[in-house]
Amino acid sequence: MVGVMKPKNKQPVYFGHPFQFWKKWTSYVYNDYDDKDANDVGTPQERQREEMKAIVDVDDMKKLSDVVEYDLVHLQNEEEALIQELATKQEMEECGYCKEKDKKNKGYLEEIEKEKIRECQKALEREKIARGMRSTKEDEKSLKEVQKMQMEERKAIERSEQDMEMMWHHVLMENYNRKEYLERLAAQRKQQETLERRRCYDEQIASANKKRQELLRQEREKENRKFENMKKKMEQDHYEAIRKKKEQQETNRRNFIEGHEQKLMRIRNEKMRAREIDNGTIRINLQLEKQICIENHNRKKRVTSALEEESDKIADEWQQEAHNKTDEHLRQIEEEQRLCKEKAAQEYKRHIQTRNQELQLAKQERLERMERVKRVALSELQRKIDSANEELRKQIEYRHSLSSQIRENEKHLKAAQEYKRHIQTRNQELQLAKQERLERMERVKRVALSELQRKIDSANEELRKQIEYRHSLSSQIRENEKHLEAELINIENKDRTYTKKAAMFKDVMAARYASSSARTR
Structure with a gap:
């Protein structure tokens, strides 16, 4: 079996x-x-x-x-x-x-x-x-x-x-x-x-x-x-x-214009007062600077001439003292020579040599002293000249600061003019911003409508896809039926009724096929 x-x-x-x-x-x-x-x-x-x-x-x-x-x-x-x-x-x-x-x-x-x-x-x-x-x-x-x-x-x-x-x-x-x-x-x-x-x-x-x-x-x-x-x-x-926005903008514009005019008037008065004060201060400072420069120059001249006179006097005194000492010494030598003619020639010669050495040393000391005095005088003169130059530099710096302050005042005036132009451009920008807001409101309205239309279109598209899916299912059902019919025909052609079992299977499949085909009619 x-x-x-x-x-x-x-x-x-x-x-x-x-x-x-x-x-x-x-x-x-x-x-x-x-x-x-x-x-x-x-x-x-x-x-x-x-x-x-x-x-x-x-x-x-x-x-x-x-x-x-x-x-x-x-x-x-x-x-x-x-x-x-x-x-x-x-x-x-x-x-x-x-x-x-x-x-x-x-x-x-x-x-x-x-x-x-x-x-x-x-x-x-x-x-x-x-x-x-x-x-x-x-x-x-x-x-x-x-x-x-x-x-x-x-x-x-x-x-x-x-x-x-x-x-x-x-x-x-x-x-x-x-x-x-x-x-x-x-x-x-x-x-x-x-x-x-x-x-x-x-x-x-x-x-x-x-x-x-x-x-x-x-x-x-x-x-x-x-x-x-x-x-x-x-x-x-x-x-x-x-x-409401137009009314508020008109009120704001009037208030802004009035406040701006008051502010410009106050700034103009303050700038005029500041300019007068600055001009008076500048005139006084220039006069003081001129007087200080003249006094410093005269003081410098007096100090220089006094130093020169003092140095000449000291040099003359030193020279006179040296000459006096030399004369006194010569007189003593002559006195000694006259008194000590009896001394030996060797003592006289030794004495002359020692004297010459002393003269050389004295001359050297005198020259060194002259150099020291000259250096001290020159250093003192240089220090005074440096102090005068420092004072002059400070005056020049003060003048530069005054000139820079004048330039700053000019810049402030230019800035005020620039602010006036900025206010004008700001008013123009406000007008443009108002126009842009109106355009933006229109765009928002259009975008909202387009978004609503897009949602409606997406819903319709989803429905269309569902309908297409339903149609595709129906077409797939029809294709499966055709495939099943072809498979049944192939099975019927392959399996011949040589035995009772095959005949029975054929009858059962024919009954199922008949019931399925009758179901779809």
């Missing part, structure tokens, strides 16, 4: 229903839409636009998915029961291979029996030969009769066995026919219940679609009314804000 037949691939399903059911549902829905909207929408393009406006209701889709899942469970249970019945039937009936095997076994047994008969005949012949041909023709006849009786008995046993098998075969066939009839009745009843249940589903889907379209229409009307009210209120608020 061959094992249990494996079930073929199930029909492709979507949300628990076969594709034929969805094809039927989509055709029913579209036909229903065509019947309902025949007076409202005349062309397919308008009908498609109406469908794109529809939005999927989540609650209805959840209810529909629950119903579909419930139906899917029942369909799967029915398919499993059918597969189990088919497997039971296949186990109960015999296959052609088993029959052929039994037939071959019977042939082998008959050949064995014939071989035994031939061996018995050969043994009898050998026994006859061994007994010396003692058996007669009567023995042979009796032996043949015995053998004939054995053959008839064997055939009777075989006929009784065949009759028993045929009886059991008739009993099984009657049971099979009765079960098949009951199964056919049950299948028809289940098919009728399924059709009734699907009709209820279709009615529920149609009513849900009608309610959804009505709710969508009411929501669109409500949204349109809300948008109109919002638009009117925004326009009124915008015009009121513009009016």
Whole structure:
């Protein structure tokens, strides 16, 4: 016996229903839409636009998915029961291979029996030969009769066995026919219940679609009314804000002009007073600087002349003192020479040498003293000149500071003029900013409208994608049906009805194919 037949691939399903059911549902829905909207929408393009406006209701889709899942469970249970019945039937009936095997076994047994008969005949012949041909023709006849009786008995046993098998075969066939009839009745009843249940589903889907379209229409009307009210209120608020803003700007402009004129007058008076004070201060400082410079110059001249006179006087005094000392010394020498003429020439010579050395040292000391006095006088003169130069530098720096202050005052005047020009440009910028605000309000209004239109377009695009997805599903369902039909035809061409099992499988597949095709019509 061959094992249990494996079930073929199930029909492709979507949300628990076969594709034929969805094809039927989509055709029913579209036909229903065509019947309902025949007076409202005349062309397919308008009908498609109406469908794109529809939005999927989540609650209805959840209810529909629950119903579909419930139906899917029942369909799967029915398919499993059918597969189990088919497997039971296949186990109960015999296959052609088993029959052929039994037939071959019977042939082998008959050949064995014939071989035994031939061996018995050969043994009898050998026994006859061994007994010396003692058996007669009567023995042979009796032996043949015995053998004939054995053959008839064997055939009777075989006929009784065949009759028993045929009886059991008739009993099984009657049971099979009765079960098949009951199964056919049950299948028809289940098919009728399924059709009734699907009709209820279709009615529920149609009513849900009608309610959804009505709710969508009411929501669109409500949204349109809300948008109109919002638009009117925004326009009124915008015009009121513009009016208040214009009044506030006019008041601010007048206050700003008055305050600016007062501020300019106050700044002008302060600058005139500061300029007069600065000019008086500058004149006084210039006079003082001129007087100080003259006094410093005269003082420098007097100090220089006094230093020169003092240095000349000191030099003359030193020279006179040196001459006096020299004369006094010469007189003493002459006195000594006159008094000490009697001394030896050697003493006189030694004395002359020592005197000459002293004169040289004195001369050297006098020159060094003159150098020191000159250096001290020059350093004192340089210090006084440096102090005078420092005072002169301070005066020059003060003059530079005064001139820089004058330049700063000029810069302040220029800055005031620049501020006046800045105020004028600021007024122009305020006018431009006012114009830009008006343009910005217009742009904001346009952007809000464009954003609203974009959201509406995105919602329509989403609806269009859903419609396209629905159409793609319907096309995929049709393609799967075609593929299933082609696969069934190929299976029918491949599997020929050589055995009872193949015939039964063909009948079952034909019944399923007929039920599926009738379902989609």
